[in-house]
Amino acid sequence: MKYIFVSGVQKELADERRAVRDFVRGDPLLRKHFDVFLFEDLPATDRRPDDLYLDHVDRSTVYLGIYGEEYGSEGSDGVSATEREFDRATLKGLDRRIFVRGASDTALQGKMMALIAKAERELVRRRFADTDALIRLVYASLVDHLERTGVIATRPWDETAPREARLHDISPERLHWFLERARVERNSAVDPSTPVHDALAHLNLLEDGHPSNGALLLFGRKPQRWLPSAETKCLHFHGMTVEKPIPSYQVFHGDLFGQVDQAVDFVLTKLQRRVGARNESSEAPVAYEIPARVIREAIVNAVAHRDYTSAASVQIYVFVDRIEVWNPGALPPGITLEDLRRPHSSHPRYPRIADPLFLAHYIEKAGTGTLEMIDQCLTQGLPEPVFREQGDQFVLTLWRDWVTPDLLARLNVSSRQSAGLAHVKVRGRITNREYQDLVGVGERTALRDLGELVSKGILERVGGTGRGAYYVLGRKPVTNQTNTP
Secondary structure (H helix, E strand, C coil): CEEEEEECCCCCCHHHHHHHHHHHHHCCCHHHHEEEECHHHCCCCCCCHHHHHHHHHHHCCEEEEEECCCCCCECCCCCEHHHHHHHHHHHHCCEEEEEEECCCCCCCCHHHHHHHHHHHCCCCEEEECCHHHHHHHHHHHHHHHHHHCCCCCCCCHHHCCCCCCCHHHECHHHHHHHHHHHHHHHCCCCCCCCCHHHHHHHCCCEECCEECHHHHHHHECCHHHHCCCCCEEEEECCCCCCCCCCCEEEEECCCHHHHHHHHHHHHHHCCCEEECCHHHCCCCCEEECCCHHHHHHHHHHHHHHCCCCCCCCEEEEECCCEEEEEEECCCCCCCCCHHHHCCCCCCCCCHHHHHHHHHCCCCCCCCCHHHHHHHHHHHCCCCCCEEEEECCEEEEEEECCCCCHHHHHHCCCCHHHHHHHHHHHHHCCECHHHHHHHHCCCHHHHHHHHHHHHHCCCEEEECCCCCCCEEEECCCCCCCCCCCC
């Protein structure tokens, strides 16, 4: 029996701590392998609390840190029990899993923020919004521990075949299309005329002669018969929030290649575009307000890396100021949100699905997709993409450039102010000092210029009136404004 040590401020996180204990002890799988230690469950004793809880850390195999806003009561050395437990678990080499309540760190006490930062240097933290979300994350984490330690052995999901799936559930036409494309794009050695059975065997997409989940998703005649949530929903709104009636709403089914292509087309038709002259190329080039390659990369990543065991689908929201791409499933272990902004290795959730997507040149295997999205957005003068985890969902936000030259002209924005806005679009923010240095004005003129942009709704001020204040692009399109005399 393995013991789980649940750490976290008892008073603040009492409900979450009890919920984890009760779930583990009640789950048919987890209760066979784990029991949970909560300090509040111990009977009264004359031993010092510090000795007791550290003894139980030593006896445990897994450390679950549930962190909220509070750091907890501090000892004479200024260190809380929560941090002592984390340090002891680190020293003893326990498998440590960290879960942080809330969508951001803004409400965290200073020492709690420092503790989380210390943990993040070695671990990947997960966020949760409520107890149900915490339980889902804890379950996935403990199952991952059992698999990694060899306690339970399961065949990867993408290699597993539904019991009733047969080769006639695979579309020969879609498989033939893929093999031809793989030969052209990646010089694949598999002949496009290869029989279905042999082609799937070559791609490791058969289990005992039956097409696997991966095969059905990639080449199935009706993949949603087997995997109902394997769909992509696209929604278009004229404002910045989800509001009914929805102007345009499409749900795309079929194989993954088709879903990606249809979803990309849906989004591109909602974006502003510029058609160039034919003398620029053999065909008139089209430039979108967000590069088409960025849109495609965002959607392919969502479809390729989503958790297909989840009942949720990929959802794409097109708002007037941004595009949000949601997919079920957190980042893989070992990859943090910060890693997405620097060179990192590729960690596909389902390698047997990723391989054909690579061969068809829908994805790369170098972990460069997020870096290319960032680079292309900055090159086009757009803000960087925003990556975040929300519960058990991964969310990518791409900002649209709603502050157009026509709008700036209509609002009589000066060339000096336009230079400041260009800085904000690329860097995400600007301070009064940065504005002074950028356009060569004094503090009072900078304050007046930036204040005018705030009054026109183009910028928003963050951080009050102190020296720490800065300005960001407003996220509400300016309407019904008249020219300033």
